Amino acid sequence: MTEIDFILKSYNTDIKGGSVKWESPSNIALVKYWGKKENQIPENPSISFTLTDCKTITEVTFSKKESNNFSFDIYFEGEKNEAFKPKIQTFFERIEVYMPFLKDYHFKIETSNTFPHSSGIASSASGMSAIALCLLSIEQKLSYTSNRGDLSYFDKKASFLARLGSGSACRSINGELVVWGKNKSTESSDLYGVKFDGKVHENFSNYQDTILLVDKGEKQVSSTIGHKLMYGHPFAKERFSQAHNNLEKLKTILASGDIKAFVKVVESEALTLHAMMMTSMPYFILMKPNTLQIINKIWEYRAENNSNVCFTLDAGANVHMLYPENEKENILEFIKNELVIYCQNGHYICDQIGLGANQIGF
Template sequence: MIAEDFILKNYNSSVESGSVKWESPSNIALIKYWGKKENQIPENPSISFTLSNCKTITKLTYTKKDLSTALKVTSDFSFDVYFESEKNEAFKPKIQTFFERIEAYVPFLRDYHFKIETSNTFPHSSGIASSASGMSALALCLMSVEVDLGADYTSEYFNKKASFLARLGSGSACRSIEGELVVWGQNESTESSDLYGIKFDGEVHPNFKNYQDTILLVDKGEKQVSSTVGHKLMFGHPFAEQRFAQAHDNLAKLKTTLASGDLQNFVKIVESEALTLHAMMMTSMPYFILMKPNTLEIINKIWKYRAENISNVCFTLDAGANVHVLYPENEKESVLKFINDELAKYCQNGHFISDFIGKGAQLIEK
């Protein structure tokens, strides 16, 4: 599909009001995308596990503007944002930008006033990809409004357009619509698109079913550098082209690994990708070190535990200090004991979140 396929051409503008509520999960990339072109197009492909417990719940209420009001503010989008039940002005610029990017595909945006009520099941801006779950939940709500306004979509088209819209809010958000593994970015190894995430089409060995992800909250504060700024640092980066090629190569290797069930190879690919992501930030200009001392302590503890216990536990990182501890379900009891006994002390206030691989977003009410 091409971008023009997602333009809503006709809708019932007489609908006065309605509301819809979706929950959408975060995701954790195994192959990382870092660097993007215009219109939120990734420089390299990525693949992620969709999470289950770490999610955003968003209710969107829409009310038709009255004619006198509409004539006065035709150039404006009209919306209010409530985060954790409190009005939040800080989120408005990002949603304003999102609406500007998607208006060509969602032309009813200026016809209505929107009340956006959103909350997370995890700390905002803590490196658990809150923009991914948040923007995907909002995109899904807007897709449900399209249906309210008379659109008749297959579930496949609905999900693809939701992913397409979410990408224009936050790149990684396009990987949060479906589960369990989602690919984004054109490549030769899998069915894929630069425009939206696609459910991984390869074989997945039982070893990777119901995979576990425990997120160690090393630092719950705002990230030192936003992902938007970080992606821009790939322009002119001395190692950018080699990194993009590496991601393609690692995705091909991971596809083979997921089919074979080779857990040791999975560990090597995933940890290498995480460290490469941070290496790109440390070698950009300006440069950043987003890991904290406790991040490194945790990584070394994981390596020691894995060697001593013949375990398949491993780590991955997003663009922040927190550590995602990945492990197969059959190691859940022993790894959680290890986390409680040895790793929790490196977390802020001892906090961590136990999660596992999920099925994607869900409609809560309409």
């Protein structure tokens, strides 16, 4: 599908208002996306696990108005939040061509997270995807077109819109594994996320993700700025090529069930992501001392116990521990005994692979 396919051609102007509510999960990339072109197009493909419990819950109430401008209020965790308005304004400007009704209504956006905001758990992914899903449900209420009952179209447009709010948000619509970015080894698109089309061995069923919250504060450098620093980066070309190769490797690994090989690719990708940050200009480090302590503890534990646990990182200090479900009891004991001391206020979140977003209100 192309951008033109997502333009709403006509809609019912008589509907006065209503409300919709969605919950949308975060996701954790296995092959990382870092660097983007114009219009939120990725420089390299990525693949991610969709999570279950780390999610954003968003309700959008809309009411008819007369003025020809964007009108919206945002409430985060029950409090009116002006800081989020510029990002939503930019989002509305980007998607207006696809949703021409946006200036016809005032929108009250009420949102909350089940996890700390802006701490490297992809809150923008869950947040922007939840808003995109709400707006698309509103579009369906207004639309005359035959696409209203087409779930495939709905998912693709939701992912397409979410991408224009936050690149990684396009991977939060579906689960369990989602690919974003054109590549030769999987079905894919630069415009929206696509459910992974390859075989997945039972070794990766119900895979666990325990997130160790090393730092729950705002990141020193936003992901938006970090992506821009890939322009002119001395290692950018090799990094983009590496991502294509690692995605091809991972497709084979997921089919074979080779968890040892999975660990190598996933940890290498995490470290490469942060290496790009440390070698950009200006350079920056988002890992904290406790991030490194945890990584080394994981390596020691894996070697001593013949475990399949591994780590990955988003653009932040927190550590995602990925492991098979049959190791859950032992890993949680390991966390309580040896890793919780490195977590801010002893906090960590237990999660697992999920199936994507859900509508919870009409």
